[in-house]
Amino acid sequence: MRTLGRERFFIKDYVKSLKTSAGSIMEHPSEIRAIVAQMQKFRGTIEGGICVRFVEDCVVESEKRYFAVRGQLFAAYEGEEIPDIVRECAARIHSKFFSVDAVERQDRVKRIVEIGDGQVSDLVGWSAERFAQLWGS
Template sequence: MINQPSQIKTVVAEMQKFRGTIEGGSCVRRIEDFIKETERRYFVLSGKPFAALPDEEIPEIVFECAKRIESQFFSVDVIERRDGTKRIVEIGDGQVSDIIGWTAERFAQLWIDS
């Protein structure tokens, strides 16, 4: 496991060896202590975030993300750190995002309501 930014040269060399090119760049991030069972998926449609349950509170970080990303539709996965801080761990274009934690009816309803 690579866990030091100084090891990036090794990562890049391995990627180039096996893939030929690096698409989109690379990212180094701090290791954080997440509570795995707190991960939730939200969807953003036309700038408005939606949660899996109609009365579920949507974290402020999802609203901030919805303001900054110009895409019409995308998913936002949020997890909680042990200290209570919410973090975005993934933003997807919606094409490959399953509706984990959502019912098909709730997912359809967000399209109907929009």
């Protein structure tokens, strides 16, 4: 792993990461089997395949969720600026409804963490009232 210039990697399937047990971060290649086994144990199956991502040094609590509804992007607060990387990402997705999660690295570079089909488990910084407003626009 050090030959790739990274100390740690994040393991998930095409849908979710492991949020129980030891989690989805590995520091040694030998750990991948245990992580995959735990994913199968707690979730019943591996969905689609396995993804391996670099772990980056992100600003704690900087993750934000954006929603796209019928081609229009929304932030958790009306008038809040939507980062260019989120706009660029959303322009490539041809779906009537989806979410885009972004985070800021320590060097202030914005990164896309995840793109979802909108079936999210939490609104991540959104009020229910603000989310409901998306459907009247």
